[in-house]
Amino acid sequence: MQDQRPRGPRLYHKKSRTGCLRCKQRRVKCDEVRPSCSSCSRHAVECVYPNTNQTPARTAQTTRHNSGPPGGSPDEQTATSPALTDDASHQASIASLCSPPIDNKSRFPAQGLSLYPSPSSPLPPPLDEGPDGDISLPEGPWRRYWEIRLIHNYHQNMVQPFPMAQNPEILHMWKYDIPNLAMRMAQQHNRCSLLNVSLANSALYLWTKSTDERERNELFKLQQTYQIMCTREQRRDIDELHHLITENADYICFTSLRILAHSLALVQTLTIDPWEPPIQWLHMGRGASQVLDMAQKLIEKDSQLAINLFSKSKPDMSNPTDLIYRDHSTLDWLLEHPAGPESIAAREDRELDDEDVKAVYNKALSYICSVQAAIDVGEPDFAIVRRFGGFAIWVPIEFSQFIEERRPRAIVVLAHFMALWVRYEHIWMVGKAGEMQIRGIYKIIPSEWKPKLDGLFKIFNQTDKDR
DSSP states (O other), X not given: OOOOOOOOOOSSOOOOSSOOHHHHHHTOOOOOBSSSOHHHHHHTOOOOOSOTTSOOSBOOSOOSOOOSOTTOOGGGOOOOOOOSOSOHHHHHHHHTTTSOOSOOOOSSOOOSSOOOOOTTOOSOOOTTSSGGGGOOOOOSHHHHHHHHHHHXXXXXXXXXXXXXXXXXXXXHIIIIIHHHHHHHHHHXXXXXXXXXXXXXXXXXXXXXXXXXXXXXXXXXXXXXXXXXHHHHHHHHHHHHHXXXXXXXXXXXHHHHHXXXXXXXXXXXXXXXXXXXXXHHHHHHHHHHXXXXXXXXXXXXXXXXXXXXXXXXXXXXXXXXXHHTSSOOGGGGGGGSOTTOTTSHHHHHOOGGGSHHHHHHHHHHHHHHHHHHHHHHTTOOHHHHHHHHHHHHHHSOTHHHHHHHTTXXXXXXXXXXXXXXXXXXXXXXXXXXXXHHHHHHHHHHSOGGGGGGGGGGHHHHHHHHHHO
C-alpha cells in the first residue's frame, strides 16, 4: 500500500524574485518592505532594490517575525522598551542563550590544536547569518499535521520521561501549566519561543524512536527549524520583556530551561567520526544561568510563580560549595601529565601554571564528583539528569573553549563526565550520548593520553550485561 502521509516542502523559504540586493546576496527571503526591508532594518544597513521604478510589493506594517499560529494581532504586540539594567555586558551574556558566541577570544591562551571545525554538525548556524537566518515553516495542512502530531506526542510520551515519578506538583506543572503558558503566549501575544522549543523537543523525541530513515530526516529538519525559530524569538523576548520580568518570569525562564534541555538532548545526535564536541549545550548553560539569575534577583521568594516551585524542587543545586568547591582528589590524576611528573614532556607542559586555568579544571572535577556522589546515594533518575544539565551552568564557560581547542586535559575530563551518562541511556534525552562521546574522544585524543580513558570502556560492557 502506498504511503499516504502528508508531505511538505523543504524547510526553507521560497525564493524572492523582486527582493533587495542584500537579501539576494545572502540568499534569504526578502519581505520587500519599502523603503527598507525587515532584514536590512534589523541589521541597520542600506537597503537597495534592483529596480527603483518597481511598484512596492507590500507596505511596511510590522517587522516582527510571525512564526506562530495565525490569529495574533499587531495590536497585541509588546513595544520594545529600554533595558532594565545599563550593564550592556550583562544583557549580551543573556543573549548568548539564543546563539552561542562565534568569537572564541579569551584571556586564556590557546593550547595544542586549533579550533575544531564541524562540517557535518546538526547544530544551527549563528542567528542572522546565512540562509537560515530568516528560516520559517510554510503555513498549510502539512505544517498543521506535524504540529498536531508533535503536541500529541508531548502529552502522550514526554510529560513523565522518568521511571520514578517526580513531585506531583512538578508533574502537574509540566503536563498542564507549561503547555497552557506556551499556548496562551502564542495565541494572545504572538510570542512563540516556548511553543517552538516544545515542538522542537517533541520532534527530537520522535527522531530517537523512529526507525524509518526518511521520517528521521524529516523529523530532524523539523526539530532544527523549530529550534532556530525559538532561539531567534527568545532573543527578542528577552530584549522586550525582561523589564517586565515579574509578569513574564515563568515564560522567559521556562523557555530558557527548555532550550538548555533540548541542547542536552542534542548531544546524542553528534557524530563520532569526526568527533563533534557538545559545544552548543555548554554555551546554552551560560545563557540559562544569566536568565535564571536575573529572575531570582527580581522575583519575591514567596511568589507563587511556577519557576519558584521548580527551583525549590529536588535536587538542591543552589550551593556552590556542594557543586564546584568540593573535594575532587579522587579525580586529580586526570590532570597529571601521562608521561609522569619527572618526564621532559611534563616539565614542558605549562598549562596548569596558570592559576585561572587550573581553577576552571578544578571546578569541572568538583562538579563531576558532586554528580557521582548523588548517584552513589541513589538519587532518582530525574534528579541525576537535571544534574547533568547543571554542568553547563556551573562549570565556567572557559571550559567549553578548552574543549573547542581540543586540550587533552579538558577532553579527558569531559570523557569522564560523559561516562556518568552511560547508565542512564534508557532516558530518551540522554540516549547513547555518553558512549558516543567517549568513543569519539578516544579516536582523536593524543595517544599518550589514551590510557586515562581505558577504564571507561568497561562501563559499556557492564551496562550491556545489566541489560
